[in-house]
Amino acid sequence: xxxxxxxxxxxxxxHSFCLLLCLSFSVKAQSEDDAIKTCVNNYLDGVLKGDAARxxxxxxxxxxxxxxxxxxxxxxxxxxxxxxATTPAGGIETKGGSTKLVGYSYIGVSALATVELRFGxxxxxxxxxxxxxxxxxxxxxRVFSRTDLDSQVKGTATSASPVAATNKPAVKKSSSAxxxxxxxxGW
Numbered sequence: 001x002x003x004x005x006x007x008x009x010x011x012x013x014x015h016s017f018c019l020l021l022c023l024s025f026s027v028k029a030q031s032e033d034d035a036i037k038t039c040v041n042n043y044l045d046g047v048l049k050g051d052a053a054r055x056x057x058x059x060x061x062x063x064x065x066x067x068x069x070x071x072x073x074x075x076x077x078x079x080x081x082x083x084x085a086t087t088p089a090g091g092i093e094t095k096g097g098s099t100k101l102v103g104y105s106y107i108g109v110s111a112l113a114t115v116e117l118r119f120g121x122x123x124x125x126x127x128x129x130x131x132x133x134x135x136x137x138x139x140x141x142r143v144f145s146r147t148d149l150d151s152q153v154k155g156t157a158t159s160a161s162p163v164a165a166t167n168k169p170a171v172k173k174s175s176s177a178x179x180x181x182x183x184x185x186g187w
Contacts, residue, residue, distance in 0.1 A: 036104055039130060039137040040113045044099040046084075047117060050091030055084045060131070060138035067144050083142075096120050102153060106130075111137060114153055123149055 039058055046054030063080040088095065097119050104113035111130040116123050129141040 032106065035132075035135065036106055036111050036113070036130065036137050037101070039139065040101055040104065040115065040128065043128065043139060044101065044115060046091075047087065048091045048093045048097065048099050050087050050089050050094075052084050052087065055087065058139050059084070060133070060140045063138070063140050063142065065142040065144065067146075070146075092117060092119065108132075118149065121149065122146055123151070125151070125153060 042054045042058035045051060046058060059080045061080070065078040065080065065083050067076050068074070069076045091097070092099075097117060100116045100118065102114040102116060102125075104111060106112070109132040111132070113126075113128040113130065115126045115128060117126065124144050124146055126142050126144045128139050129143070130137045131140050132138075
């Protein structure tokens with residue numbers, strides 16, 4: 001059987017297409033990781049250098065920063081605009097501070113990252129909740145604790161197997177409060 005020039009070109013094009021298709025799947029997974037790291041690094045670099053533009057890139061405009069007031073025990077909410085406006089000029093770097101990405105995870109349009117903001121004798125550990133808007137990840141919530149430098153994040157193990165469902169029969173209730181909503185509202 002004689003292979004014509006057109007058949008060789010067709011075969012080469014088919015192989016090239018398959019290779020590009022395979023590469024596009026690995027690039028997609030890598031680009032999600034890179035996009036999340038870009039968001040987190042915008043936050044870390046913004047805090048480190050006092051760069052409001054980088055902080056604005058990292059945060060969604062409606063983001064909240066939350067902690068417990070150690071004096072009153074009350075929930076303390078700080079709007080992101082106030083946080084950015086009060087970030088020290090020159091950042092925490094000028095005060096001997098440093099930053100570190102401890103880890104992150106994601107699925108779908110949700111991501112979580114744990115970071116540290118280290119100072120001379122203490123650190124903040126931030127748990128950053130992020131959501132994906134279009135192609136960009138944005139921090140929507142920063143929950144943070146001020147801790148000693150030697151404190152470590154606990155409970156970071158992952159489950160080895162899914163939790164088994166119980167075989168209890170479902171109880172039907174007539175209340176509409178138990179009906180699963182059709183919208184993607186967290187149920």
